Amino acid sequence: MFKNEGEIKKGRPEIILFTGFLGSGKTTMLIKTIEMLAEKKRKCAIIINEIGDVGIDNRQMRKLGYDVLDLFGGCVCCTLKVTLEATINHLLEDCEDLDYILFEPSGMADPSAMYPAITNCGYDVNEIHNIFIFDPLRVDLYVNSLNKLFNDSLNLAGMVVINKIDHAAPGMVKDAMKMVKDTRPGIKSFQMNVNDGLTPEFNQALIRERRQ
Numbered sequence: 001m002f003k004n005e006g007e008i009k010k011g012r013p014e015i016i017l018f019t020g021f022l023g024s025g026k027t028t029m030l031i032k033t034i035e036m037l038a039e040k041k042r043k044c045a046i047i048i049n050e051i052g053d054v055g056i057d058n059r060q061m062r063k064l065g066y067d068v069l070d071l072f073g074g075c076v077c078c079t080l081k082v083t084l085e086a087t088i089n090h091l092l093e094d095c096e097d098l099d100y101i102l103f104e105p106s107g108m109a110d111p112s113a114m115y116p117a118i119t120n121c122g123y124d125v126n127e128i129h130n131i132f133i134f135d136p137l138r139v140d141l142y143v144n145s146l147n148k149l150f151n152d153s154l155n156l157a158g159m160v161v162i163n164k165i166d167h168a169a170p171g172m173v174k175d176a177m178k179m180v181k182d183t184r185p186g187i188k189s190f191q192m193n194v195n196d197g198l199t200p201e202f203n204q205a206l207i208r209e210r211r212q
């Protein structure tokens with residue numbers, strides 16, 4: 001049985017969603033975000049969905065000493081929707097002092113497909129902090145074959161991180177920026193080398209986004 005809106009306590013954890021195509025830097029960003037939040041003494045739970053049964057990101061995370069809840073066995077956009085809902089409800093019921101739930105869906109997943117599982121747990125759509133991580137080295141892929149995924153991802157995002165600026169040519173970063181501005185003028189966007197760490201501006205924006 002799932003909780004309804006009225007039963008959820010006011011101070012429930014924030015949900016941060018890290019979306020972006022395969023290899024864009026979601027896990028790297030998630031780890032840096034937990035480190036930043038842990039420094040601020042915030043308690044975080046991590047949910048990771050990986051396709052296949054080789055939990056590389058989970059192993060990586062456990063090595064760093066974090067507990068990770070697995071959503072093994074398939075893609076969250078189809079069979080595991082119920083599992084995601086049950087997992088979030090489990091966290092809401094059993095971890096009272098939790099401040100954040102950080103969720104990395106598979107890079108193949110359509111981000112809109114996981115919203116029902118979250119809203120069924122009593123969250124409003126506009127309470128979900130959705131960070132779209134855009135790998136500028138993949139601009140051509142997004143333009144030519146993943147245009148719908150790009151538009152859908154960007155339309156749901158609250159912030160965009162153009163990642164790997166250390167690796168991408170300046171022209172690629174410019175093209176990525178233009179795509180973002182053309183699709184979502186005014187959206188908060190950041191350019192980063194997430195491997196090196198999150199920028200103070202991003203950290204501030206994420207914390208400021210925290211609703212009262």
Ligand SMILES: Nc1nc2c(ncn2[C@@H]2O[C@H](COP(=O)(O)OP(=O)(O)OP(=O)(O)O)[C@@H](O)[C@H]2O)c(=O)[nH]1
Pocket residue numbers: 020021022023024025026027028029057106107163164165166167192193194195196
């Ligand atoms: N050069 C560079 N490499 C990066 C950056 N951020 C991430 N990477 C590398 O990109 C690769 C993929 O990063 P992940 O964080 O695993 O990406 P992901 O989106 O979680 O990948 P999947 O879960 O497989 O979809 C890793 O080798 C990272 O070290 C960056 O800012 N610059």
Ligand SMILES: [Mg+2]
Pocket residue numbers: 026027028057104
């Ligand atoms: Mg990952």
